[in-house]
Amino acid sequence: MADANSRINPELVLSYKFPETTYRYSERDAALYALGVGACGRDAVDTSELKYVYHENGQQFIKVLPTFAALSSLDSLPRITEIPGMEYDPRLLLHGQQYIEIYRPFPSSGYLQNKTSIAGLHDKGKAAVLEIETLSSDKECGQPMCMNRTTLYLKGAGGFSRTHDLYSYSKGPTNQIPTVRIPQSQPFAVFEDCTQPSQALLYRLSGDYNPLHSDPAVAKIAGFSRPILHGLSTLGFAVRAIVKCICRGDPDMVKSISGRFLLHVYPGETLITEMWLEGSRVVYQVKVKERRNKAVLSGHVDLSRLPSQL
Numbered sequence: 001m002a003d004a005n006s007r008i009n010p011e012l013v014l015s016y017k018f019p020e021t022t023y024r025y026s027e028r029d030a031a032l033y034a035l036g037v038g039a040c041g042r043d044a045v046d047t048s049e050l051k052y053v054y055h056e057n058g059q060q061f062i063k064v065l066p067t068f069a070a071l072s073s074l075d076s077l078p079r080i081t082e083i084p085g086m087e088y089d090p091r092l093l094l095h096g097q098q099y100i101e102i103y104r105p106f107p108s109s110g111y112l113q114n115k116t117s118i119a120g121l122h123d124k125g126k127a128a129v130l131e132i133e134t135l136s137s138d139k140e141c142g143q144p145m146c147m148n149r150t151t152l153y154l155k156g157a158g159g160f161s162r163t164h165d166l167y168s169y170s171k172g173p174t175n176q177i178p179t180v181r182i183p184q185s186q187p188f189a190v191f192e193d194c195t196q197p198s199q200a201l202l203y204r205l206s207g208d209y210n211p212l213h214s215d216p217a218v219a220k221i222a223g224f225s226r227p228i229l230h231g232l233s234t235l236g237f238a239v240r241a242i243v244k245c246i247c248r249g250d251p252d253m254v255k256s257i258s259g260r261f262l263l264h265v266y267p268g269e270t271l272i273t274e275m276w277l278e279g280s281r282v283v284y285q286v287k288v289k290e291r292r293n294k295a296v297l298s299g300h301v302d303l304s305r306l307p308s309q310l
């Protein structure tokens, strides 16, 4: 049920129109982001990852990781505090899911135009689930670059339905990402990676300054023993592992990404990404080694093609 700080009026919320925004990024932003999702974190001369942070071997531009596409939508998210009819406790907000479609590889710098809308609102009783969709296009030529659907899980903000049936609105039939079915078979590949104790402090410089990831007092109020890692950083680790192990290091093969955050990650923990191939779809799950291999993220990544030597 809703807590004292929460009250949601679905009609008012759904009538809200986000203003269009722009997002300009440079090669420095792309490199900083790559470090925030662990590129070269274990090996500063990793030949398959230097390209994300450095002009390796005379390469003219750095390469951009596919999950960088999620950053273009971040600007609109703080606006949800301004949505009329959307009263909730922002300290209890968690990132529930992320879905990204990539229409063209991101160049190492760019200028994007964002159109954002509400794609879903659901009453889960103990929580409200809000889905925000952002279509990003190249500001100069108008070509679509990517689409992000961000699902926010607002603890304590449920209980706003006016009938017995729980309120549920979706712009499309499949907005919410169901939990993926993890195959029983041995994974095709497994990749282990360490997040750094300072990982969230580094990742936040890519644009998500929520104090849940940096302030011990705020983390305690939200129910965590210390600041937790951004969900999008964990997702970045997972997709980087898939690019490394399945795409043979080619980030441009990634067409779409979906992920559901199942449990928080503490910076400094070890992430084990398991991957299964189902045609050109990679089903994956991420576990935390230090917490008895508990699953923290699962989802799938669709590839435009498979590498020839798989």
Ligand SMILES: CCC/C=C/C(=O)SCCNC(=O)CCNC(=O)[C@H](O)C(C)(C)COP(=O)([O-])OP(=O)([O-])OC[C@H]1O[C@@H](n2cnc3c(N)ncnc32)[C@H](O)[C@@H]1OP(=O)([O-])[O-]
Residues within 6 Å of the ligand: 077, 093, 094, 095, 096, 097, 124, 129, 150, 151, 153, 208, 210, 228, 229, 230, 231, 232, 260, 261, 262, 263, 264, 265
């Ligand atoms: C982006 C800006 C801010 C960034 C912040 C961060 O990075 S925070 C760091 C990154 N994020 C994190 O660290 C968050 C990690 N995740 C968690 O802590 C937990 O999964 C939880 C608290 C989100 C939900 O746990 P729980 O035990 O309270 O939930 P339950 O199993 O009892 O299900 C209740 C209902 O909700 C549904 N539902 C469930 N999960 C999700 C989901 N993820 N997503 C969407 N929906 C979800 C489920 O289907 C069910 O609906 P149904 O089927 O009845 O219609």
